[in-house]
Amino acid sequence: DKIGQRLSAGRVQSIALRLICEREKEIQNFVPEEYWSITAVLRASQPPSFSANLVKIEGKKAKIPNEAEAKKIVNELQKLPFILKKIKVKAKKKTPPPPYITSTLQQDCFRLFRFPVKKTMAIAQRLYEGLEVGERGRVGLITYMRTDSVRVSPLALAGAKKFIQQNFPPEYLPPKARIYRNKRKAQDAHEAIRPTYFDLPPEKVRPYLKPEEFKVYQLIWKRFIASQMSAAQIEETEFEIEAGRYQFQAKGEVVRFDGYLILYRKEKEPSPVEKTSESREENLPENLPPVEEGERLQLLDLKSKQNFTQPPPRYTEGTLVRELEARGIGRPSTYAPIIATLQDRVYVVKEKGKFIPTDLGMYVTDFLIQNFPDLMDFQFTARLEEELDRISEGQREWRDYLRSYYQLLAEDLARASQLESVKAKGIPLEEKCPVCGRPLVIKEGRFGRFKACSGFPECTYRESLIKKEVKQLEEKCPDCGAPLVVRKGKYGRFIACSNYPRCHYVKKETQDTGLPCPLGCGGTLIKRQSRRGKVFYGCSNFPRCDFATWDEPIQQTCPKCSSKVLLKKKTKGKIILKCANPKCSYEEELPQNEEAEGDPGD
CATH class of the missing domain: 1.10.290.10 (Topoisomerase I, domain 4)
Known part of the structure; x- marks a missing residue:
């Protein structure tokens, strides 16, 4: 309440937000460094040809800082013989992963x-x-x-x-x-x-x-x-190749027995949002050729490539869950609602599947760390989870622990009551006003939070807080011509005008339930909104098919006519199930406190 209304903090929620904010600071402070890599394409007496990477120079890790140094090394290597000095072959077992949690x-x-x-x-x-x-x-x-x-x-x-x-x-x-x-x-x-x-x-x-x-x-x-199948048998081969003072390395793996991999192997990701050692491990390299130690290899090509060190990646939903689990924070039932809360509070936004903290999220995190360092400590939250487990197992008396925890909480609450409220003057930002140069602040108005100049009323500059935190569409607003954007509100995502609050246009969304039209026209039921905003369901083949209903369709077979869709209607405290097929008279009243068990269309 010291910062603004409709905000929240929690021992798991705030730790998750802290992880996202600290990762963002790492990215902002990251300074990329240039380096070059060199790869040799080689051929032995027998095929296939293969690639080897330069790993050492005079026994030390290869460090090539610039293009000039890379060219110098390439020129030197072109005059040197490539000799296979050592072959390492190691058999290993790859055991299946455990079943899912x-x-x-x-x-x-x-x-x-x-x-x-x-x-x-x-x-x-x-x-x-x-x-x-x-x-x-x-x-x-x-x-x-x-x-x-x-x-x-x-x-x-x-x-x-x-x-x-x-x-x-x-x-x-x-x-x-x-x-x-x-x-x-x-x-x-x-x-x-x-x-x-x-x-x-x-x-x-x-x-x-x-x-x-x-x-x-x-x-x-x-x-x-797969978790109950035999392990895969894999042969790992490594070549150590010398060319003068340079040492190259080539690695290959051959699956001798696929075991559980015949059924289950981690597939490639659809896009490179997150790359893990786990996923790389599954993409087994090609075979290396049969060759003997001491054999001279033919150099087919030398490739040098410019690279830059990369900042740590932003968290995705998957990597955030993995990090929380690794730190012992949260429970299986908490991950989904915690992620939803962070987005609902506009503490974070998603961009290409990755979490980016907003100015508000960064400020709230810094505020909590400064004023409640114990509650924002990673180890504190993990230890709390452990103590709760000990209580559930009867190894600790719950009253004693709650007494010690409440004492800490009471001290924090007392300190919080003395903190100065920033609601009136706004949450300070590092960003400057483009009109007068004063610092910008986050304020809260009737239509939500917005950025404004701290010099108000002398300077009246203001902008939407989420202007840079929404996905802009190519479609234009039919009322004012400004671009439409995807926003997230209390009831989920919606499409609205980017010129808000000057323009209040909101596009009426449709949603395909995937349920078949009861009239058998081949269409599916679409969730729509009437002009007054009331939800109804109509056929995707409209106007060729005019089926429509105010009742919620659910995926459940009619016991009378075998139609795949029933309609659920709530009226006067009762729940009525009836067949969506207009020609069928099946209707059933569910007992009180009992809900239909079918899959809702939306």
């Missing part, structure tokens, strides 16, 4: 499909609660999706073993079931995320799932079955 599922769904954490959890919730699967009826396809345990029940281990025996050669099944260890802080109330029925592989249920549901189910299925 909440955080790893969220990370992979973002990495592979760019699904936000919230979307991943919504899809997993539907798979857990159950979907209509043909003659089997409504089936829950996965176990509970909020868990940090990799434990698997004996029944599920037996089911996985049977599936592997029936579908793969004997060598793909290890001698005994794989048992994975939980992290020390893991709560073991629920199993790992796994399929519930082993006779329902992904392809069998694909006709009954939406594309996004199939992607998540297939990921969970393959990861779990």
Whole structure:
């Protein structure tokens, strides 16, 4: 309340924001340094040709600071013989990863499909609660999706073993079931995320799932079955090559036995938003040629390349969850709402899938660190999680801990009450007013927060706080001609005029539910808004098809006519389910406090 209304702080939320803000400061303070790399393309007596990188000069790590030095080295290398001095061959096992827990599922769904954490959890919730699967009826396809345990029940281990025996050669099944260890802080109330029925592989249920549901189910299925398969056998080869005082290195890997990789390997990312050592590890290099130590290699080409050191990458949803988990902060159920809160408060915005803190987010973080350093300490939050675990396990008396925690909290609250409020004069920014040069501040008005000159009323300059924190579209506002932008408000994202508050135009959004039109025209039901802002659902083939309803469509089979869509209507405290097919008379009143279990269209 010292900063502004509708703001919030919390032991996990504020730590997550601090991570994002500190990463942004690292990026802002980063000074790139130029360096050059040199690669030789070589050929032995037998194919194929291969590449080797310059790694050492006179036994020390190669450091080439500029183009002139790179050219000098290339000229020298062209006159030197390349001799294969040493071959290192190492056999290694690559064991399968454990089944998914909440955080790893969220990370992979973002990495592979760019699904936000919230979307991943919504899809997993539907798979857990159950979907209509043909003659089997409504089936829950996965176990509970909020868990940090990799434990698997004996029944599920037996089911996985049977599936592997029936579908793969004997060598793909290890001698005994794989048992994975939980992290020390893991709560073991629920199993790992796994399929519930082993006779329902992904392809069998694909006709009954939406594309996004199939992607998540297939990921969970393959990861779990692979977790009980044999390890991959990999042969790693390394060549050490000398050319005068220069040492080159080439590495190759050959899969001698694919093991679990026959079913599950981490796929390439759709875009290079985040690259991890894990994902690089899976892209196995090409084979190196058969060659003997002491053999002279033919130089085919020398390539020099300019590079610059890179700042640390901004956090994505996937990498933020991974960082919080690694620090022991938060629980499986908290990651999605925490990320949503940071965006709802406009503490951060997303740009190309990466989090960027706003001026408000940076100020709030600095304010909290300065005034509540203990609550903003990474170790404090992690220790608190540990103490809560000890209390739940009966190893600590909860009253004693709450007493000590409250004493700390009371001191912080007393100190907070003495802090000066900045609401009236605004939150100071480092940015200068483009009109008069005074510092800009963030103020709060009737229509939300905005930037203004600290010299008001002498200087009346103001601008939208989120002008640079929205996605601008090519489409123009039909009322004033300014560009339209995507904003985020209390009820989610919407398209509005960038000239707000001078122009109040808001575009009425439509949303495809993916549910088939009950009239069988081949269209889908679209969520729309009337001129008065009331939500209704109409056919995508309008005006050729005029089906429309005020009631919410849900994915549930009608027991009378087998239509795939029912309509849910709330009236006078009652919930009525009726068939969306106008020719069918099926209607059912649900008992009080009971909701329809189908998948909502939106």
